[in-house]
Amino acid sequence: MKKQLSLLAVLALIIGLLVACGPNREVPEESGSAGGSETTGEAEEQGNTETDEPAKPEKLVVWEDVDKSIALEPAIESFEKEYGIKIEFKELNMADKMRDQLRLDGPSGTGADVVTLPHDQIGQVATEGLIQEIKVSDDVLAKFTESSVGSQKYDGKLYGLPKATETPVFIYNKALMTEAPATMDELYAFSKDFTDGKQFGFLALWDNFYFAHGVIGGMGGYVFKDNDGALDREDIGLNNEGAVAGAKYIQTWYSEGLFPKGIIGDTGGSAKDGLFNEGKVASVMDGPWAFQGMTDAGIDIGVAALPTLPNGEHMKTFMGVKGWHVTSFTEHEYWATKLIEWLTNEENAKIRFEKTQEIPPVKTLIEDPIIAENEGAKAVALQSQYAVPMPNIPEMGEVWDPAASALQTIATGKADPQTAMDEAVKSIKTNIETNHPSK
Numbered sequence: 333m334k335k336q337l338s339l340l341a342v343l344a345l346i347i348g349l350l351v352a353c354g355p356n357r358e359v360p361e362e363s364g365s366a367g368g369s370e371t372t373g374e375a376e377e378q379g380n381t382e383t384d385e386p387a388k389p390e391k392l393v394v395w396e397d398v399d400k401s402i403a404l405e406p407a408i409e410s411f412e413k414e415y416g417i418k419i420e421f422k423e424l425n426m427a428d429k430m431r432d433q434l435r436l437d438g439p440s441g442t443g444a445d446v447v448t449l450p451h452d453q454i455g456q457v458a459t460e461g462l463i464q465e466i467k468v469s470d471d472v473l474a475k476f477t478e479s480s481v482g483s484q485k486y487d488g489k490l491y492g493l494p495k496a497t498e499t500p501v502f503i504y505n506k507a508l509m510t511e512a513p514a515t516m517d518e519l520y521a522f523s524k525d526f527t528d529g530k531q532f533g534f535l536a537l538w539d540n541f542y543f544a545h546g547v548i549g550g551m552g553g554y555v556f557k558d559n560d561g562a563l564d565r566e567d568i569g570l571n572n573e574g575a576v577a578g579a580k581y582i583q584t585w586y587s588e589g590l591f592p593k594g595i596i597g598d599t600g601g602s603a604k605d606g607l608f609n610e611g612k613v614a615s616v617m618d619g620p621w622a623f624q625g626m627t628d629a630g631i632d633i634g635v636a637a638l639p640t641l642p643n644g645e646h647m648k649t650f651m652g653v654k655g656w657h658v659t660s661f662t663e664h665e666y667w668a669t670k671l672i673e674w675l676t677n678e679e680n681a682k683i684r685f686e687k688t689q690e691i692p693p694v695k696t697l698i699e700d701p702i703i704a705e706n707e708g709a710k711a712v713a714l715q716s717q718y719a720v721p722m723p724n725i726p727e728m729g730e731v732w733d734p735a736a737s738a739l740q741t742i743a744t745g746k747a748d749p750q751t752a753m754d755e756a757v758k759s760i761k762t763n764i765e766t767n768h769p770s771k
Contacts, residue, residue, distance in 0.1 A: 386664070386666045388667060389664040391419065392417060394421040395422060395433070395444040396422070396423050397425070400688055400690070402688065403688045404675070406683050406687075407675050407683065414674075426448055431453060434457070434659060435462065438660065443661045444662075445664060446656055446657065446675075447656075448654055448655065449463075449655060450652060450653070451483040451484060451722070451724050452652070452722045452723070452724045454485075454492065455487075458486045458489075458491055462659060463657040463658065463660060464491070464659070464660045466492065468490070472673055473490075476676075477695055477717055479651060479693075479717070479721060480653050480693035480721075483651065483721030484653070486725065488559075488561045488562040490561075491655075492657040492658075492672070493655060495692065496654045496690035496692060497653050497692070498652050500650075501617075502616075502635065502638045503616050503618050503626065504614060504633065504635075505608070505611065505613065505631050505632070506634050507631075508526075508613075509634070511634070512615075515639050515640050516640065519534055520585075520590075529592075531613065532590065532612065532613045533615065534585075535604050535613050535616045535617075536585075536591075536616065537595065537601060538591075538739065539739045539742075541735035546647035547647060548578035548582075551574040551577045552569075555569070556723050556727070563725050565764055568760060571756070579738075579739070579742050579749035579750075579753055582743070583742050587745060605625065620708055623708050637714040650721075651720060652722060678696055678697065682697060685697070689709070691712050698710070698717075727768050730768070734756040738753055738755060
């Protein structure tokens with residue numbers, strides 16, 4: 333009898349242990365604090381169990397761009413409430429200080445878990461081992477425009493999630509142009525009639541490769557061949573048939589006197605801005621950074637996506653994307669990734685736009701009244717759908733000067749487009765081999 337009771341006691345103990353270890357066991361409410369486990373409801377809602385969800389850290393550290401924490405704070409507050417993880421942040425200049433500081437603080441253990449960077453730095457910082465590849469679900473990626481997700485990839489791997497985007501658009505003076513033309517053919521006809529040497533129908537800095545790529549890319553040219561997120565530095569498409577056709581089209585606007593000679597070279601931007609703000613230019617190709625200055629000059633501006641090219645294609649403008657990234661120095665990559673998913677979700681992306689006017693590449697927000705009823709934001713959002721991210725591999729640094737030199741000789745009529753673009757590609761390839769030897 334005693335033996336039977338002992339066996340029953342052992343069985344009861346085993347069953348009790350199995351129940352205690354089961355995935356649906358209840359957890360005391362206080363265990364949701366930093367370093368503890370989630371409640372059953374939270375675990376089920378997130379689709380994770382204790383077997384695949386790491387313990388929560390006490391805190392995560394975020395580095396945000398200067399003057400942008402006003403949009404970060406609401407997202408942090410909701411994240412802390414949802415997950416019980418404390419978030420600390422500080423502001424650093426995104427263009428240079430962020431990367432430089434991470435190089436110093438990361439190895440010493442005083443760096444951030446999450447940082448924000450312009451996408452064209454991704455290749456360099458990934459190569460240096462400063463940020464790490466992230467893994468997120470297809471559902472998360474599906475929220476963003478395809479091009480913005482592409483901007484966060486390097487060598488075919490995903491290194492971040494996009495938070496804001498900018499690209500050149502069509503801006504016009506409503507006193508001189510009643511509405512934005514749908515095609516460049518219409519704009520060309522308008523400019524031929526309107527331009528008289530003192531006033532101009534349309535101006536663009538097409539001797540600057542950043543802006544000229546809209547035409548060259550839309551005609552079929554490309555910088556580096558994109559193989560599903562991996563850019564091939566050996567395949568340069570700036571002298572192919574489409575690129576040369578684009579260069580010829582650019583040359584037409586200069587050779588026919590539709591662009592003044594003064595907007596070529598380093599002073600071209602200020603000359604263009606001056607003419608537009610004086611009310612002497614009906615329309616320009618420029619970015620959202622120009623809106624405020626034009627408005628301050630008293631110009632009633634209209635903004636739209638750029639007109640389609642003569643081949644019927646949209647201009648493939650260069651797009652700049654700011655993203656959130658998980659550093660290689662964090663000890664909590666799972667929760668750091670959770671955080672950047674949270675920071676870029678629809679609700680927080682909308683708050684960011686309200687607070688900073690940074691335009692999120694979240695597809696559902698393009699039709700949201702907050703953007704759809706903002707003419708400038710809507711134009712940038714629409715044009716971003718046709719834009720391509722500036723190449724983010726280190727070799728891109730070897731493209732700018734040769735491309736600019738070629739475009740300036742084309743604009744001034746000193747070289748035919750094919751010869752100029754051939755020379756540019758030759759110089760780019762030489763510079764790449766010299767400064768970026770193959771591994």
